[in-house]
Amino acid sequence: MSLALAPIRTAPTVSNPTPVAPGALRRIAGVSTAQAAPAQTAPAAAQPAAPRVRAVPDGTEARGFVLYVGIDEAKAVADGTTLHRIVEALRKLTAEVAPSAETYAAVALAPEGAGGRDVDVVRLALQDPAALAKQREQTGHDDTDRHPNGVIIDISRKRVLLDAEPAGLTYKEFELLQYLVLREGRTIDRHELIERLWADDEEAPSERTIDVHVRRLRSKLAHYQDIVRTVRGVGYRFDRHADVSIRQASTPSPDVF
Structure with a gap:
């Protein structure tokens, strides 16, 4: 906000001036008695403390939030x-x-044709604790594993079991396997893998580096390594075998958008 200052007018010189009462002098100068009084400033109000998120317990702090949006591609197009x-x-x-x-x-x-409200499917897929607890309460059982022989690719828990033993994949190795698994039967070229799995990295790997990652993944899959197939001159593909179990029906893992 800007303040406009009126130009100062000086009183004309008068010979033998007649004494003027102070109050009249103030009126001549165009300043009222109230204006002449010194301004009194109100004490500064104390700044209120930032409100805490109600669900945040003492000793912790809120670092962000999740907004679940339930809508499938067909509804979005509509x-x-x-x-x-x-x-x-x-x-x-x-x-x-x-x-x-x-x-x-x-x-x-989620698998095609999966029932339920979109937002509930999203909450389960993204491992919302409240949604998972509600699901366990409704189904009446815990998710305790009974490990059969073979490969279990547990997308909801981000792990791979080989004959009941953890495969010990790194985060990136699991992301690579998951990307292929969720696109079962489709050959994925190296460029797509780089673009989708290393998009946030400062230095994107080369296609030769992708081959190194795949070799390391296969070595950890041991005698099940042929579930990740090489399509010469194109890329890689996941083929499901009879001894491979994929757990994603109720809580499929999210893909980077």
């Missing part, structure tokens, strides 16, 4: 949009409201 446009709109809004905020989007995957 609404005249796409999942990608929704994500970009939410990211744009977040940047406008809180420029310092960081965002990460993931799409929840």
